[in-house]
Amino acid sequence: MAEHTAPTAAVLLIGDEILSGRTKDRNLGYIADYMTALGIDLKEARVVADDESEIADAVNALRSKYTYVFTTGGIGPTHDDITADSVARAFGVTIDHDPRAVEILKAWYAEIGREVTPARMRMARIPEGAELIENPISKAPGIHIGNVFVMAGIPKVMHAMLDAVAPKLQKGAPVLSRSVSANIGEGDIGGPLKEIQERFPEVTIGSYPFEVRSGFGSNIVVRSRDKRALDVAFADVEAMIEDLRKAGKETT
Amino acid sequence: MAEHTAPTAAVLLIGDEILSGRTKDRNLGYIADYMTALGIDLKEARVVADDESEIADAVNALRSKYTYVFTTGGIGPTHDDITADSVARAFGVTIDHDPRAVEILKAWYAEIGREVTPARMRMARIPEGAELIENPISKAPGIHIGNVFVMAGIPKVMHAMLDAVAPKLQKGAPVLSRSVSANIGEGDIGGPLKEIQERFPEVTIGSYPFEVRSGFGSNIVVRSRDKRALDVAFADVEAMIEDLRKAGKETT
Numbered sequence: 133m134a135e136h137t138a139p140t141a142a143v144l145l146i147g148d149e150i151l152s153g154r155t156k157d158r159n160l161g162y163i164a165d166y167m168t169a170l171g172i173d174l175k176e177a178r179v180v181a182d183d184e185s186e187i188a189d190a191v192n193a194l195r196s197k198y199t200y201v202f203t204t205g206g207i208g209p210t211h212d213d214i215t216a217d218s219v220a221r222a223f224g225v226t227i228d229h230d231p232r233a234v235e236i237l238k239a240w241y242a243e244i245g246r247e248v249t250p251a252r253m254r255m256a257r258i259p260e261g262a263e264l265i266e267n268p269i270s271k272a273p274g275i276h277i278g279n280v281f282v283m284a285g286i287p288k289v290m291h292a293m294l295d296a297v298a299p300k301l302q303k304g305a306p307v308l309s310r311s312v313s314a315n316i317g318e319g320d321i322g323g324p325l326k327e328i329q330e331r332f333p334e335v336t337i338g339s340y341p342f343e344v345r346s347g348f349g350s351n352i353v354v355r356s357r358d359k360r361a362l363d364v365a366f367a368d369v370e371a372m373i374e375d376l377r378k379a380g381k382e383t384t
Numbered sequence: 385m386a387e388h389t390a391p392t393a394a395v396l397l398i399g400d401e402i403l404s405g406r407t408k409d410r411n412l413g414y415i416a417d418y419m420t421a422l423g424i425d426l427k428e429a430r431v432v433a434d435d436e437s438e439i440a441d442a443v444n445a446l447r448s449k450y451t452y453v454f455t456t457g458g459i460g461p462t463h464d465d466i467t468a469d470s471v472a473r474a475f476g477v478t479i480d481h482d483p484r485a486v487e488i489l490k491a492w493y494a495e496i497g498r499e500v501t502p503a504r505m506r507m508a509r510i511p512e513g514a515e516l517i518e519n520p521i522s523k524a525p526g527i528h529i530g531n532v533f534v535m536a537g538i539p540k541v542m543h544a545m546l547d548a549v550a551p552k553l554q555k556g557a558p559v560l561s562r563s564v565s566a567n568i569g570e571g572d573i574g575g576p577l578k579e580i581q582e583r584f585p586e587v588t589i590g591s592y593p594f595e596v597r598s599g600f601g602s603n604i605v606v607r608s609r610d611k612r613a614l615d616v617a618f619a620d621v622e623a624m625i626e627d628l629r630k631a632g633k634e635t636t
Binding site for chain 2: 340
C-alpha cells in the first residue's frame with residue numbers, strides 16, 4: 133500500500149528565542165503544510181536551544197529515524213548562530229569556509245555595497261561534503277548534508293530555501309482529506325466514530341473540538357491515500373452525523 | 385549562582401493535526417511565556433503524532449531529563465485521544481476510570497443536561513497514582529503524575545489547567561531581559577557583539593534579524609538572572625550600536 137512507502141520527515145526548530153517565548157514560531161506550520169502537499173509524512177518536530185550538543189543529538193536522533201530532516205534557525209552571522217557547527221559535529225565532519233559560499237557572499241556584498249566582515253563570512257562556513265541550498269533572498273546559503281536540510285529561521289528566507297529543496301525530494305502519493313463540521317459534542321460523536329475508524333483501517337479519522345455558545349462542536353477530518361476508502365468512510369461519517377442530529381444531539 | 389539551580393521544563397505537543405498542518409499550534413508560545421514568567425527554563429519541545437509508543441517514548445525521554453514535562457492534546461473523548469493511555473504506559477502503571485473523575489463528570493453532565501456516554505467517560509480514565517488537574521472550563525480533568533502534567537489541547541482549557549498547576553511548581557529567579565533594536569545588519573554587529581558575549585558569561589545575548597527597506601536590521605536581546613551583569617553588558621551593547629551608527633553602518 134502506498135501509505136507504507138511514503139517518505140517521512142522531521143522538523144528541528146533551533147533557537148533560544150522560541151523556548152523563551154520571545155519569538156512565536158510560524159515555521160513548523162508552514163513546513164507541515166508543505167510536506168502534506170508533497171505527500172511526505174511529517175512524523176515529528178523538536179525545538180532545541182542554541183546549544184551545540186543538544187542540536188547535534190537531535191539531528192542524529194531524527195536523521196536516523198526519518199527519510200528527511202529539515203532544520204530552521206541558527207545560520208546567521210552572530211555568535212549565537214551555531215547550527216552549521218552543530219550539524220558538522222552530528223555528522224563527524226570538519227567545517228570551514230566553503231569556496232562556493234565565499235564567492236556567492238563576496239559577489240553579493242560587492243553588489244549591495246556591504247563590507248565583507250568576518251561575521252558575514254561565518255555564513256560561508258559549510259560542513260565538509262555538504263551541498264549548498266540556494267537563498268535568493270539574502271544569498272547566505274542553506275546546507276544539504278546526507279538527508280538533512282539546514283535552512284534559515286527567517287520565514288521568508290526559509291520559504292525560498294524550501295522551494296529550492298523541493299525538486300530534490302522523493303514525493304509520496306498525496307494524502308487526500310475530507311472534513312465535516314457539526315454542532316455536536318465529541319462525547320456524542322466519540323462512540324459511533326470509533327466504530328467507523330475500526331471498520332476502515334485504511335483511513336485516519338481525527339476529531340477536533342471547537343466552542344459553540346452552549347458547549348462544543350466537532351470538526352471531523354478523514355484522511356487517506358486511498359480515494360475509494362476515503363469516500364466510503366466519509367459517507368459513513370456523514371450518515372452518523374445525520375443520525376445524531378435526528379436524535380436531538382445538536383447544540384447551539 | 386541562581387541560574388544553575390533554576391528548574392527546567394519541556395513541552396510535548398501531541399496530535400496528528402499539528403504535523404499535518406491542519407492546526408497551527410499556539411500552545412508552545414503560551415507555555416514558553418508562562419515558564420519565563422515563573423523563572424522556569426523551558427529547554428526543549430517536541431511534537432509527536434497520535435501514536436501510543438511515540439508518545440510514551442517522548443514522555444520518558446523528557447521526564448528523565450527535565451524538572452517538569454507539560455503535554456497538550458489527546459485527552460478528549462474520541463478514539464484518537466490516547467494521551468492518558470500513553471502516559472500510563474510510559475510510567476508502567478495501569479489506567480482505569482477514576483472515581484474522583486467519574487464523579488466530577490457525572491455531576492457536570494447532569495448539570496448541563498448531556499448524556500453520560502462511554503465516550504465521555506473515557507475522559508475519566510486516569511493512570512494509577514495520578515492526581516487530577518482541575519478544569520474549570522469543560523470539567524474533564526488533566527493529569528498530574530510524577531513530574532508530568534497532562535493538559536488539554538484546546539488553548540482556553542490548557543490555560544486554565546496551567547493556572548491550576550502553577551502553584552505546585554518550584555519557581556526560579558526570574559530571567560531579566562533588556563533589548564534594543566537597530567537598523568544595522570547582523571553582519572556588522574556580529575563581531576563586536578561576540579566580544580561582549582565573551583566578556584559577560586553571566587548574560588545570554590541573542591540577535592534576531594528583521595527586514596528593513598534595503599536589507600536587515602537587528603534586535604539584540606540580553607538576558608540574565610543577574611541584574612548588575614545585565615545592566616553592564618547592555619550598556620556595552622548600546623555603546624557598540626552607537627559606534628556602528630557613527631561609522632555609517634545604519635541602513636534604511
